[in-house]
Amino acid sequence: MNVTDAPEPVVLTEVGATEVALALDDNQVAALRAVDLVRVRRAAGGQWKIKAGRKVGAIRIGDLEIEVTPKVGVANMLFFLGYAAHPGFRPEDVAGIPTAGLWPALATSLIRHTRRALASGPLRGYAAVDDALPLVRGRIRFGDHVAGRPGMPLPIEVRYDEYNLDIPENQILRTAIRRMLAVPRLRPADQTDLAELDARLAGVTVLSPATPAPRWHNSRLNARYAPALRLSELILRYCSADPGTGTHAIAAFVVNMEKVFEAFIGTALREALSAYPGNTETPGKDTLDEGQAIRIEPDVLHIINGRPAAVFDAKYKIEPGAGKPTNPDVYQMFAYCAALDLRIGWIIYAEGSEPPTTWRVRNSNITVGYRPLNLRQPPAQLLKDVQYFADSAMRAASPLRLGHV
Template structure:
């Protein structure tokens, strides 16, 4: 009999007890999704670690649900990778579990991309031929066939489907299809889409993705490629101990939120004079022995004019903003000679502004409601960026 899935909320601090074999407990721990603590005998205590996602190891299913919801999680991931990512790139179907939601989104975008036919382009081919085609690769000819006239090492361009866009898409479809116990219809659609890309190279695991750029020619592929890159960056499906298969999609939400806020602020500030730096490096003291690194600093003529720091906190909705964050921002404002610092949170009540005693420094705590429509979230970021600059420039 298969055990019921372990389904935890991101904010859960108590965890659950589950009976597991040692090798399964070890494999689960290696994914980092939950903290796996021994609890006597074959019992283990599973507690969320601040990461979200889903893991399947043999017959064991563990899911930690993001407080933002799955669709919003995929939007944050996509936008952090590429600010061209749109909310529509994620399926509107409300899936309760991550694997079906991710599979459905990828399938729908891939079907739209491939509906008019498989995209083709010019690719360079290296071959040994009995005649000259394209350009002779003299270095390879002398190295591999010294003193031989035939065959000839050549390189030529061929119009084919084995291009970067199709390699990324097919590899993501294969990776998704390797997830165990997907709905039968989803698996059949993945297999069909994979067959449409017959002859396209599947990228080996843990290899860099080939580069591509959005253009008029690949426009219909863009949404599918953005989602495919999420799958390839965060999902793995590998053999585990014995005959087990380990499928994992694990995301560090603090890092995702920091990346999202950084990219969104950079986009919002792009129309203003100056430039925006992420992970800005400076020092608190005159001897330059105490480093500081705010998440986002906007500079004009190489001088900081606004500072922002992203804070993904897991306290409950009624929790107060942590004092330590205000101390940190006070240090940033003092070192950068700024009158206002912005702390951007993933949750909280209304924005608040606090003046630090005996200084002219204000610290603003600004919560983002990540459950809102993504367009509204980005509009809120725009207001933060504008107000951040207005506090110094006007």
Template sequence: MLQNIVLDELQTSSDPVELEREVAAMLRDTGLVAVLPAHGDRWTVLPTGTVGAVQVGNLLVEVKPKEKVGLSRLLFLLGYATNPGFRPEDVAGVEDTDLFAALGESLVRQGLRALERGSLSGYVHVEEALRTVRGRIRVGDQMTRRPGMLLPLEVAFDDFTVDIAENRILRAALRLMMQVPRLSDDVRWRLAHLDSKLDGVSELRAGAPLPAWKESRLNAHYVPALRLAEIILRNMSAEAGLGTHSVASFVVNMTTVFEDFMTTALEEALDRYPGETVGQYQAFLDVAEPIRRRSDRVRMLVDFVHSIDGIPAMVFDAKYKAASPSGAYPNADHYQMLAYCTALDVKTAWLIYAGPGQARVRRIRNSVVSVVEYPIDLSQSPEDLLARVQKLSVAAFEKWRVSEKNASLCAS
């Protein structure tokens, strides 16, 4: 019988549960939860700041995001952060039930659409040693590797094959998903059926970076499956037989997910305006002095800075934090933004929080700096999420434009 433990990301206490010692150790090693001994064979399971799910044998542990972000929304955030071409329909229909069952079913559905016309083929550049001439002879490599030898020949050619990046990624995701314990027989059979359609496609080495591919007219029908496959390969792990139990985990850090999503979304939204948006912008809080080494200065890494004509114009910082019961956010965030504005000579800072609510402006005493708290509700639809970011970019640019106009009037 499947035992299910569901926790909230911000949960600080839970009732002890009975677990085998081996299961408790495996669960702890995934990093999703802390597993603390209670008494006897009972353990206290608490979230550690990440979200996702872990399945160890018959135990399923899920940690839900604080804003009740469903699986489809989480997959959208992950996908869009990696590729702004990621579309909401790429994860449409993913049910917010058992995470692994939903991922398996969704991968099957997208895989069937991708392979319904057969596996995709394409040209791959190959360099290898052959006993016959094919393509062109790599004379330099032949002389270096086989001086004085006629055979084998170092040749290079373009081969039309199914062993292309798109098929390697899809097959790797299918095979990883097949290792997840307790998937239904129907889903497992369909995963195996799709894998058989990719006969002749080489396996990706464990830990190797995913091969690069580009969206085109030829692979358009593959794209939704590929984007879901990449999310699975980057965030999930599975062991078919670790000890006496099978283990699968899908663990993500929502702070990183939110910051990565905002970086990509803001870059896209601000692209319509002059200037350049840079993530993790490097700056210094203190003034450079001849006697002070660069390593001794107070270094700052600003989440996003949009510069116009090479001068910082807009400052943004993304915070995946919970507000207090009164709706206030930590004071330290405002101190940080004041430091950014002072060092970069920017008048307005935008604090982007993950959560519902309306924007709020705080004017800093005895300064020209204002800090705008700008919440973004992650439970919104992908279209509304991107529209909210677009609205932020418009507000930030207009605020800067008015500020520059007023400065020009004062100067004249």
């Protein structure tokens, strides 16, 4: 166990064994427990012990800074997050991300992508405006007018389209910039750059934390915005910053890597299997028993002509010595195959320590396959590995399920 005093950053490794003892006040303890990035327990001498679990990210509470680094690296973590939410998230979206610290990685990447997006000027577009005017412009909002101004002819409640900067793309960018500017103790150079970019989007609506990000659609006009928008959406979803309820300003970026891995595998396999007939469910939904009382939900289920054709389950087990397939995992996949009438099912392990293998179950025609996936490799190669694995799984599927004789 190490003993340290803030303000030096405390850096822990995901699922690491290290515990750190800190002198914390009640507000800091409450914030750490609310964010749930690390485990917190009382120690001797009025101190508190913190330890990393399966969540990764960073939190700043006043002068206290704690970071839990992902074993896959910050760039790959951001790629998994982005790709799981949007397959359009590309490996180049995280190229060149700094390796030292999550906050610098987020800030410098946002600055770089936003500068490129705004290089030829901010996008403009038509945005709907609700207003009360002394004359008719656009369409009259009769219901609002009658409800708010009964018997009054003027002003008139209207809605019209105005060509300006206040469009969804710019709202997402500016809100992400403001969210990063609220991070305490951000590097001065990053603060300056972010403030400059914020000024370029003056007049654009900043979304409140409770407001979901507006939808945007890829087009020829906003193609230069796409990388910045994808990163900005991650910041809006996972990054929070506020003055705090006590004496400390708080900023946090926290993700559960187990959930991230499952979501990434689901999206990556769905994309890889899109070249085959049928559709992919993530997760799959079926039942184990004939009475349909016991539900099963494999992480990925590919269906052709209404019948299961391939089943996969993702396991994020990266603790030391945990990369080997466990009996419960194999039993679970065997149950999936038996219930779905499949002759083979696949377990995908993150950072598996054993070579790929299969087990043929005695007194049955069912085989359980195990495949490790190296999450530390570059994203482009990782997607190639998933595609290769999906192709192999479909070749092993029953020809009748694939529509072949």
